[in-house]
Amino acid sequence: MAAHILAIDQGTSATKCILVDAAGRMVAKATAPLSEYLPLPGWVEQDAEEIWQSVLQAVQACLAQVSGVPGVQVAGVGISTQRESALVWQRSDGRAVTPLLSWQDQRTVALRDRLSTDAVEKMVRERSGLPLDPMFSALKLAWLLDEFDPQREQARSGNWCAGTVDAYLLGRLGADFVTEVGNASRTQLLNVHTGDWDADLLALFGIPRQLLPRVHASRGVFATADKLHPALEGVPVLSVMADSHSALFAHGGFEPGQVKATLGTGSSVMALAPSGVAHHPGMCLTIAWDAGQGPVLALEGNIRAAGATLRWLADLFEMPLDDAVELASRSASNGVCLVPGFNGLGAPWWDTQAVGLVSGLTLSAGKSALMAAGLESIAHQVADVIDAMDQSVPGMRKLYLDGGPSRNPRLLDMLAGYISRPVVQCADPELSALGVAHLAGLQAGVWDWAGLKALARAQNDVPSTLAAAEVAASRHNWSHAVARARLRG
Numbered sequence: 001m002a003a004h005i006l007a008i009d010q011g012t013s014a015t016k017c018i019l020v021d022a023a024g025r026m027v028a029k030a031t032a033p034l035s036e037y038l039p040l041p042g043w044v045e046q047d048a049e050e051i052w053q054s055v056l057q058a059v060q061a062c063l064a065q066v067s068g069v070p071g072v073q074v075a076g077v078g079i080s081t082q083r084e085s086a087l088v089w090q091r092s093d094g095r096a097v098t099p100l101l102s103w104q105d106q107r108t109v110a111l112r113d114r115l116s117t118d119a120v121e122k123m124v125r126e127r128s129g130l131p132l133d134p135m136f137s138a139l140k141l142a143w144l145l146d147e148f149d150p151q152r153e154q155a156r157s158g159n160w161c162a163g164t165v166d167a168y169l170l171g172r173l174g175a176d177f178v179t180e181v182g183n184a185s186r187t188q189l190l191n192v193h194t195g196d197w198d199a200d201l202l203a204l205f206g207i208p209r210q211l212l213p214r215v216h217a218s219r220g221v222f223a224t225a226d227k228l229h230p231a232l233e234g235v236p237v238l239s240v241m242a243d244s245h246s247a248l249f250a251h252g253g254f255e256p257g258q259v260k261a262t263l264g265t266g267s268s269v270m271a272l273a274p275s276g277v278a279h280h281p282g283m284c285l286t287i288a289w290d291a292g293q294g295p296v297l298a299l300e301g302n303i304r305a306a307g308a309t310l311r312w313l314a315d316l317f318e319m320p321l322d323d324a325v326e327l328a329s330r331s332a333s334n335g336v337c338l339v340p341g342f343n344g345l346g347a348p349w350w351d352t353q354a355v356g357l358v359s360g361l362t363l364s365a366g367k368s369a370l371m372a373a374g375l376e377s378i379a380h381q382v383a384d385v386i387d388a389m390d391q392s393v394p395g396m397r398k399l400y401l402d403g404g405p406s407r408n409p410r411l412l413d414m415l416a417g418y419i420s421r422p423v424v425q426c427a428d429p430e431l432s433a434l435g436v437a438h439l440a441g442l443q444a445g446v447w448d449w450a451g452l453k454a455l456a457r458a459q460n461d462v463p464s465t466l467a468a469a470e471v472a473a474s475r476h477n478w479s480h481a482v483a484r485a486r487l488r489g
């Protein structure tokens with residue numbers, strides 16, 4: 001029997017499940033789609049029960065692909081999850097008592113503004129490593145408690161649990177009430193320098209300590225996977241990671257100069273943080289993982305809308321997403337710029353008041369120019385973050401890419417041009433699942449650190465074909481459009 005690792009990637013638009021063999025190859029893969037609910041402008045919710053069911057479906061569909069195949073034995077399970085999205089559930093049975101407020105949800109802008117003073121912003125930034133922003137879990141949990149438990153009676157009673165998707169899923173598996181340290185560092189309640197909840201941050205957001213899980217390293221024995229599938233009875237869950245962090249792990253990004261961009265609904269540009277270098281204020285300081293050697297810090301720039309922009313354009317023009325992406329890829333923007341400030345702008349601006357904007361319209365600008373501008377906006381936003389990253393992480397020679405949109409040659413060409421460096425395309429874009437599989441394999445003894453680093457990572461360096469003048473004109477146009485999107489009236 002050959003040891004395999006099953007890994008689950010619970011993301012915003014789908015839950016994916018992969019099976020990895022002892023050589024690190026993906027031998028099976030399945031996806032279960034998920035809904036998002038938009039009850040009011042700026043509000044984005046998901047249903048926790050639906051998330052759990054999508055996990056079960058993805059595992060079932062993945063294992064069905066190897067049913068009857070001799071020699072497959074699952075030695076361990078890894079779980080990576082979407083980050084920052086937060087909810088409250090009952091300790092007794094793990095059932096949600098609130099909706100999941102998505103990382104994209106902006107309903108807490110007013111609460112943010114009420115809390116914001118220079119001193120508070122500084123304290124929050126120093127302790128949590130993150131700007132005070134509605135994307136992170138703290139404001140979401142404050143809002144949920146104000147709505148569902150204004151006196152904090154349940155929150156203090158021990159009957160309720162609050163946290164991110166990793167802790168919720170572990171609860172459904174029957175694990176102790178724990179959260180993984182990388183996920184915890186995205187709540188804005190954790191002190192990134194101590195790796196534990198920060199009393200002043202808890203007080204600021206009105207979150208009782210009893211409501212929160214114990215913080216756990218990224219590897220260990222979290223639970224057994226019995227509830228996932230009958231074939232997994234007694235199989236341990238050996239690793240948990242935040243999805244973007246897991247992708248960095250899968251790239252083998254163990255040195256600060258190795259920078260990756262995960263392109264998904266939003267986008268995350270991340271590298272391990274070099275010690276002793278002051279970082280650009282547009283970058284977040286976050287805990288990447290604790291793979292057994294203590295918490296490791298990373299720098300990250302979060303982009304709110306990447307694939308989400310293409311989905312919005314597809315809906316606007318009532319086209320299937322694939323057709324919209326195809327049209328965007330073969331069209332020219334002809335000077336049209338689309339700044340996707342649907343929910344303000346994230347890194348490197350962190351401007352909740354920035355607006356969505358289209359500039360450079362002419363009478364001949366139509367659907368195809370807008371589509372092309374939407375695709376270009378992904379490359380421009382990543383390039384803006386790389387400009388900030390260059391000031392914090394010296395020595396970046398190329399940009400490693402993953403996520404669905406990293407399959408798009410036109411996007412890669414623009415990205416390589418805008419950052420003046422090659423981009424690296426991986427053979428399989430599903431790295432958020434692969435990284436946590438690697439860590440589970442390390443814990444299971446399928447490979448050691450040397451073996452993990454030596455695992456084959458099929459990659460392809462893509463240089464840009466864009467002329468320097470074209471790049472300069474496009475970047476110039478974009479920076480003007482961003483300035484307009486950030487203008488205060």
Ligand SMILES: O=P(O)(O)OC[C@H](O)CO
Pocket residue numbers: 010011012013081082083084103243244264265266
């Ligand atoms: O669901 P994804 O893959 O778009 O990732 C969501 C991120 O973790 C949000 O920070």
